[in-house]
Amino acid sequence: MNKVLSNKKTVAIFILPSLILFAVFVLIPIIYNVYISLFQTDLMGTKNFVGLRNYMNLFNDKFFLKALKNNAMLVVGSLIAHLPLALVFGNFIFTKIRGSKFFQSAFFLPSVICGAGVGIMFKMIYNSEFGLVNALLDLLHMPQFKHSWLNEEQTVMFAMILVVMWKFVGYHMVIQLAAMRSIPGELYESARIDGATMWQQFTKITLPLIKHVIRIDVVLIITGSLKYFDLIWSMTKGGPNHASEVMATYMYYQGFRTLKFGYASAIGVVLLILCTAVIWLVNRLIRVEKMEY
């Protein structure tokens, strides 16, 4: 039996096809990417070694800095929007409010919809002439707040954060809800017998027992916010005048539009470092004690 399961040929046939594909098209490219980032290259003919100059240029490039700032805004905005809303709604559904099954499915629906489709849809919703947002403001007799939301540098990032919220709050809610549902019911029963209020049950039982999932969720929210592409590309392509540029759209623009592939690779490396740093940092900052229950 063990002989069959450790037969070298069997192991090779089961493991190698995927492993080779994964190594060739993911692992090697990541290393190769660091190498390319040291060159000035269009990947066709010219290829000049420039050392770390791409990286130095990045931090003097005001559009890249703008992109970095926008990503930071999205991180902060998403953390402020997703976490509390997901927790509150998750808890409502967890305590079996009327219609909770419907609410759960409805809130999650936007996260299965194509990002480019959502982008185009919201481009229309924000349209200054026939869009829903301005129509709603008219309905509320507040025409002074009307904007050409995606075309104005001051409003575009705010509009973007709302779309991100629309698409992802339900997703994070379902993650936290799943964690809540894995808590044994007896804990709540005995708490109720002892006369604990809903609020006490939430802060004393639910929150501490789902802390490990909240930590993973924080990582997902932050790394997700660093990687937005579809939504922003389909709504504004990073405009107007780079006002909604993020690292991913800027990398696409630099690499695949202006053919500065070395420069684009450097942005890719920065993204990888940031994502890794976030995982490390969040795991250090939010300490989770192992809970037994």
Place this chain on the structure above:
Amino acid sequence: MTVQRRILRGTAFLLMAVFAVMCLYPLVWLILGSFKSNQELYTNTWGLPESLGLVNYINAISKADIVHSYISSVVITVAAVFITVFLGAMVSYGISRLHFKLCKPVNTLFAMGMSIPAYAAIVPMFSMFNRMHLLDSWISVIIAHTVFAFPITIYILTGFFSTIPKELEEAFTVDGCTIWKGYYKIILPIAKPSIATVSVINFITIWNDLLFPQIFLTSMNKMPLPVILTQFADLDSTDYAGMLAAVVMTVIPTIVVYLILHDKVMEGMTAGAVKG
């Protein structure tokens, strides 16, 4: 129930209802809008369309060549999902059940993939596909989707395979059944629910993706739907109603799958976070 609790529950319900409307109304507006004329979009924001004519759909199909992009989307998605699940199931079974020295490192390697952003590999991938003459071919997009779908697929499937009792394999090896036959005839059939979960979530991710096809493809008639959507505006920037119809046609398949299998979709898409 005390009065206070009833008020609390009522407020909670109201909040949820408001958010539900915010989630669903844009989609309702989108679908209604896809039947309105361009004129009507301006004058009739909130109402129902005057007729349920398919003019916008016909316009979108003829102008943006939606038929070709539907075929592209289906070919890319079906091929990538099939290869991912076929190879992913094999490697997952290998990692969780076969005995070999590098089992743990291999598993860690794939698990690491979940946190690697595609952007960190995309320029070299482009260069490699260029040298392999695979640019502007569906094969490059299918390969890219497959390799980036491996981590979550393998994560979910190894989780399942490791719950299968050892006695099962013992039984089929004692019976003289080869490992292959056992894998296909016994193991895969009991893994059906998990295979379905990974197929569905990979279908959704790959169908929705914009990045890989936008980078690796250049011919318009090979582009899948999300790319065509972003380029629709450049084709005809005034036919908003046609654009709405194109969006509806793009998002319908994943919404239908979600309506049928919502529990599976939710479970699968959040598995990486919840079980980790």
